[in-house]
Ligand SMILES: NC(=O)c1ccc[n+]([C@@H]2O[C@H](COP(=O)([O-])OP(=O)(O)OC[C@H]3O[C@@H](n4cnc5c(N)ncnc54)[C@H](OP(=O)(O)O)[C@@H]3O)[C@@H](O)[C@H]2O)c1
Ligand SMILES: *[C@@H]1O[C@H](CO)[C@@H](O)[C@H](O)[C@H]1NC(C)=O
């Protein structure tokens with residue numbers, strides 16, 4: 082039986098995982114492209130990776146838009162969504178209208194918290210799998226994907242207040258496909274453990290990402306070496322690590338890195354890496370502010386908990402983005 086996989090958001094992360102899933106003999110992996118359509122339709126994706134070498138990934142179908150994917154009449158087993166999560170710009174669950182059928186699992190490979198909710202709302206009976214990945218990848222030009230190092234992806238069924246063996250099984254099979262595509266660190270998680278992983282990643286992204294922009298473009302390493310910024314970063318991370326167990330109703334696993342451990346490894350890493358929000362800011366793009374800062378703050382607030390450090394970063398950066406976009410639109414008049 083062929084497993085049909087559709088990638089929505091075939092950028093750095095989407096195309097990289099697509100190229101690994103496509104190696105499995107039982108899969109047919111198709112993509113919906115946007116700005117990179119012409120390049121990918123002509124030449125597929127060129128992938129370079131220190132771990133997997135250089136290779137070409139030619140999708141089974143390269144669609145220019147969702148309509149073409151619907152017209153293909155394929156019944157999708159998995160629809161992987163790896164657009165940037167920008168709920169303040171667009172509700173990307175809309176792209177999946179007409180594509181989600183009986184037994185289709187929607188796999189969200191995106192940063193942040195609360196990314197599952199728009200999909201659950203629109204497709205209440207669909208299987209939703211939630212994935213957190215640590216990968217460093219970039220689309221350096223249309224259809225050219227540079228994978229920078231090792232990869233980890235944790236996947237869990239999204240089952241808030243419910244259970245579904247079908248979703249748990251579907252999750253297991255998806256992780257097995259990733260492993261068959263040589264993603265050794267693909268892990269099958271429960272709903273609750275996956276949400277813990279999401280919170281833990283907020284601790285890192287919520288501290289480093291906005292601070293890099295608000296400090297006028299400081300790298301992670303340079304921030305961790307600055308004594309005042311060290312205190313600031315540790316404060317933000319500890320605030321998130323203290324709030325997460327109260328929201329989730331369960332302590333975070335002991336094996337999750339502490340704020341000190343994260344700062345220590347950042348101090349050792351002199352590679353000059355810039356967090357994604359800084360790259361987006363520098364390119365004049367929208368930042369994933371709502372899912373990395375706004376949603377955690379709102380989810381905690383619903384439980385009567387405030388995160389003043391994270392809230393400060395959110396309020397300042399959101400206004401900075403608003404001012405930048407206003408200046409940009411006025412200069413275009
Ligand atoms: N890159 C990393 O190393 C990394 C690591 C961990 C987590 N993540 C997370 O993974 C997610 C994806 O990030 P990314 O770096 O892969 O972003 P990306 O390279 O910008 O890829 C996103 C892709 O989605 C496409 N897209 C957006 N809206 C679309 C639509 N309506 N229809 C069709 N295509 C659409 C974009 O097309 P256009 O080019 O036309 O905009 C782009 O190709 C984010 O949540 C990010 O935080 C990334
Ligand atoms: C840093 O400041 C300079 C000078 O004002 C400005 O041109 C640059 O865009 C700023 N960079 C960031 C990331 O804020």
Ligand SMILES: *[C@@H]1O[C@H](CO)[C@@H](O)[C@H](O)[C@H]1NC(C)=O
Nearest residue numbers: 217229230346350351352354
């Ligand atoms: C340091 O950061 C770079 C860029 O993100 C990354 O490729 C590398 O794996 C990191 N090293 C460690 C030890 O975390």
